[in-house]
Amino acid sequence: MKRVFIGVAWPYANGPIHIGQVGGCYLPPDIFKRYHQMQGNEVLMVSGSDQHGTPVAVAAEKEGISPEELANRYHEINMKAIEDLGIDFTLFTYTTHPTHKRVSQDLFKSLYDKDHIYKDTMETFYCSNCDKFLPDRYVLGTCPKCQAEEIKGDQCDECGLLLDPQDLVEPRCMFCNETPHLRESEHFFLRLSAFQEALEEYMEQKDFWKNHVLNFTKGWLEEGLKDRPISRDMDWGIPVPVEGYEEKKIYVWFEAVIGYLSTAIQWSENTGNDWEVFWKNTDCKHYYFLAKDNIPFHTIIWPAMIMGYDEELNVPYNVPANQFMRFEGKQFSTSRGLFVSLPDMLKDFDADAIRYYITAIMPELRDSNFSWDDFAEKNNSELVGNLGNYIHRVLSFAYSRFGKIPKAGNLDSRDKEALSIMEESVKKISRALEECRFKDGLRILLELSREGNRYFNDRAPWAEYKEDKERCGTTLNVAIRIVKAISIAGAPYLPNSMETLWKYICMEGSIHDAEWEQALVPPQEEQKLDEPTPLYSSVHLEDIFKEDSLMKEMKKLDLRAAKIKSVEDHPNADRLYVINVDLGDHSRTLVAGLKSYYRKEEMTGKKVVVVANLEPAKLRGIESQGMVLAAEDNEIVSLLIANAEPGTQIEGTVKDAKQISFKEFQEFEIQVVKAEGDKLVGKEEYEPVEEDLPPNIAAAFVEDSRAKVLKASDEPVQLDVELSAGSDIH
Ligand SMILES: [Zn+2]
Numbered sequence: 260m261k262r263v264f265i266g267v268a269w270p271y272a273n274g275p276i277h278i279g280q281v282g283g284c285y286l287p288p289d290i291f292k293r294y295h296q297m298q299g300n301e302v303l304m305v306s307g308s309d310q311h312g313t314p315v316a317v318a319a320e321k322e323g324i325s326p327e328e329l330a331n332r333y334h335e336i337n338m339k340a341i342e343d344l345g346i347d348f349t350l351f352t353y354t355t356h357p358t359h360k361r362v363s364q365d366l367f368k369s370l371y372d373k374d375h376i377y378k379d380t381m382e383t384f385y386c387s388n389c390d391k392f393l394p395d396r397y398v399l400g401t402c403p404k405c406q407a408e409e410i411k412g413d414q415c416d417e418c419g420l421l422l423d424p425q426d427l428v429e430p431r432c433m434f435c436n437e438t439p440h441l442r443e444s445e446h447f448f449l450r451l452s453a454f455q456e457a458l459e460e461y462m463e464q465k466d467f468w469k470n471h472v473l474n475f476t477k478g479w480l481e482e483g484l485k486d487r488p489i490s491r492d493m494d495w496g497i498p499v500p501v502e503g504y505e506e507k508k509i510y511v512w513f514e515a516v517i518g519y520l521s522t523a524i525q526w527s528e529n530t531g532n533d534w535e536v537f538w539k540n541t542d543c544k545h546y547y548f549l550a551k552d553n554i555p556f557h558t559i560i561w562p563a564m565i566m567g568y569d570e571e572l573n574v575p576y577n578v579p580a581n582q583f584m585r586f587e588g589k590q591f592s593t594s595r596g597l598f599v600s601l602p603d604m605l606k607d608f609d610a611d612a613i614r615y616y617i618t619a620i621m622p623e624l625r626d627s628n629f630s631w632d633d634f635a636e637k638n639n640s641e642l643v644g645n646l647g648n649y650i651h652r653v654l655s656f657a658y659s660r661f662g663k664i665p666k667a668g669n670l671d672s673r674d675k676e677a678l679s680i681m682e683e684s685v686k687k688i689s690r691a692l693e694e695c696r697f698k699d700g701l702r703i704l705l706e707l708s709r710e711g712n713r714y715f716n717d718r719a720p721w722a723e724y725k726e727d728k729e730r731c732g733t734t735l736n737v738a739i740r741i742v743k744a745i746s747i748a749g750a751p752y753l754p755n756s757m758e759t760l761w762k763y764i765c766m767e768g769s770i771h772d773a774e775w776e777q778a779l780v781p782p783q784e785e786q787k788l789d790e791p792t793p794l795y796s797s798v799h800l801e802d803i804f805k806e807d808s809l810m811k812e813m814k815k816l817d818l819r820a821a822k823i824k825s826v827e828d829h830p831n832a833d834r835l836y837v838i839n840v841d842l843g844d845h846s847r848t849l850v851a852g853l854k855s856y857y858r859k860e861e862m863t864g865k866k867v868v869v870v871a872n873l874e875p876a877k878l879r880g881i882e883s884q885g886m887v888l889a890a891e892d893n894e895i896v897s898l899l900i901a902n903a904e905p906g907t908q909i910e911g912t913v914k915d916a917k918q919i920s921f922k923e924f925q926e927f928e929i930q931v932v933k934a935e936g937d938k939l940v941g942k943e944e945y946e947p948v949e950e951d952l953p954p955n956i957a958a959a960f961v962e963d964s965r966a967k968v969l970k971a972s973d974e975p976v977q978l979d980v981e982l983s984a985g986s987d988i989h
């Protein structure tokens with residue numbers, strides 16, 4: 260028995276995990292963990308939500324809620340999605356946990372006491388308009404490398420460049436758009452330069468690392484390590500544990516990597532198990548899974564922190580970081596709407612279908628590309644057409660003709676050939692998994708089922724059955740042995756379907772408690788078979804998405820019922836109201852040009868429909884966090900009324916759909932249909948237009964008192980709304 264520690268990069272709790280991250284760092288460690296457990300090894304795999312830092316603070320600021328509320332919401336959403344995908348963490352926690360705070364502060368303090376951390380002054384951006392320091396993402400600007408605009412001050416979403424806010428071209432404050440100025444402030448620095456030699460020595464035995472990880476790390480070392488500021492002037496985060504400096508917070512990246520250690524300790528506190536056997540026994544190897552933009556934090560900074568803190572702790576053994584997965588040829592980007600969230604994808608597809616495709620295109624050595632067409636094609640031709648087809652034809656034939664696992668007679672050379680390919684494949688898959696070549700392992704698994712199909716065709720058991728029933732039984736016995744090998748070798752990849760398959764071939768217990776060696780052990784003969792059903796199903800994109808490319812990029816509307824709590828005049832605009840709406844679990848401020856159509860008191864208390872995923876926009880200095888839907892009939896402008904509790908999701912729209920710009924919103928066709936009672940009596944199609952309309956009103960013409968709003972070109976959004984025209988037009 261060996262022990263293996265697996266650390267997985269911490270996802271920021273500022274939004275749902277996207278599918279690129281799944282291929283980059285969440286699926287690979289799960290496959291690795293499951294494999295090691297089948298080898299009888301003890302694995303501790305940890306990660307959690309990164310709840311601190313400017314990514315969370317900025318997102319919370321935009322929603323007008325506390326960072327804690329936002330972070331807890333996405334922790335729940337992401338943890339559920341991770342579980343639903345079958346990712347089996349030993350512990351998936353969060354960085355606001357008290358154990359993490361304690362361990363982080365202890366490590367910081369210890370490095371400070373040993374002079375590995377020191378105090379110095381540095382210049383950071385300060386906005387005199389907002390009267391505050393602007394660390395990291397509080398500054399926006401243009402990327403100095405790829406010239407992408409509107410990038411955040413810690414990293415370019417477009418080209419992946421890690422940067423400091425000072426590197427941005429034309430930096431500006433994210434709150435007020437003013438140009439910030441540099442101001443001196445005292446900060447704490449990690450004396451990284453002092454670890455140059457120790458890290459060079461550490462890297463001497465790392466030639467087995469992936470090339471891009473090795474080169475990136477050596478590049479940093481060759482440039483010479485520089486000391487790094489590890490404190491920030493902001494409210495949200497873990498306070499610096501030095502007297503008189505508690506107002507400053509520990510830099511989120513410095514603190515997040517400590518989570519690998521603190522989570523092991525938290526796990527030990529929860530379960531009574533000993534964490535030190537994983538962290539101090541030198542034969543326990545530490546693997547870290549992450550995407551390439553996080554390499555230096557794990558191959559330079561974290562090892563240096565460990566070395567400085569406690570010589571007895573294990574440093575990373577391997578960091579098999581992945582490259583980026585792109586989306587339909589472009590960089591995944593939340594802000595640009597190029598985004599497929601894991602929770603969304605799980606609504607439409609089986610976990611194993613997602614796991615299959617993401618593994619098949621895993622960006623292990625170079626960037627890869629997610630595309631919907633490729634997803635459907637690989638699912639239908641490989642998972643269903645090859646692997647699933649082999650398993651099903653063997654089991655359903657054996658079931659219908661024999662009702663049990665037939666006995667094997669004498670094996671001829673064709674039988675032996677098939678079995679030797681099976682043995683060879685299982686060994687190769689094992690080697691690939693051992694070396695974190697997950698894509699290779701999956702490819703070999705598919706070659707094995709292709710060989711199985713070939714064997715089945717060559718044998719033609721349907722003909723054998725008529726001529727020589729015993730010979731047919733031998734064929735099926737061999738074919739089922741291959742099915743069993745596939746189930747074990749496939750279990751780390753496709754945990755749900757392989758568990759089902761395990762039962763189909765009459766095996767006891769869970770496949771995830773089975774040993775890898777079981778792959779080559781023949782199943783027991785004469786066992787009664789149950790009727791199998793196919794393990795996988797075809798994907799028909801047209802059933803799920805609209806044909807147009809817009810829908811393929813998952814541009815979806817998030818419409819919710821909301822109650823108007825208050826209406827105020829806009830301080831800087833004659834035609835605008837500032838409206839506060841209740842969305843059930845939170846409130847939002849909306850700016851709407853309804854002043855010419857409604858009196859304040861006519862609107863207050865009304866239940867309306869809000870576009871909840873519209874990019875926030877500043878209207879005359881006040882940020883509008885969405886849009887209230889109204890309809891127009893010549894000079895009558897009328898709010899769409901929803902008779903539902905605040906927060907109710909309008910059926911057919913997607914909760915927490917990714918943000919869309921106003922321009923993208925206009926690409927949705929909205930139809931309002933005349934209705935008499937519940938019966939639709941006619942419809943007209945309209946596109947929401949900006950011209951001729953007050954700002955932030957989506958318009959559709961109406962003539963009657965009830966309407967249904969329809970989305971895009973076909974499927975109706977089931978929106979039970981009443982049109983109630985404002986009684987007077989002012
Ligand atoms: Zn400002």
Ligand SMILES: [Zn+2]
Pocket residue numbers: 402403404405406407415416417418419420
């Ligand atoms: Zn860039």
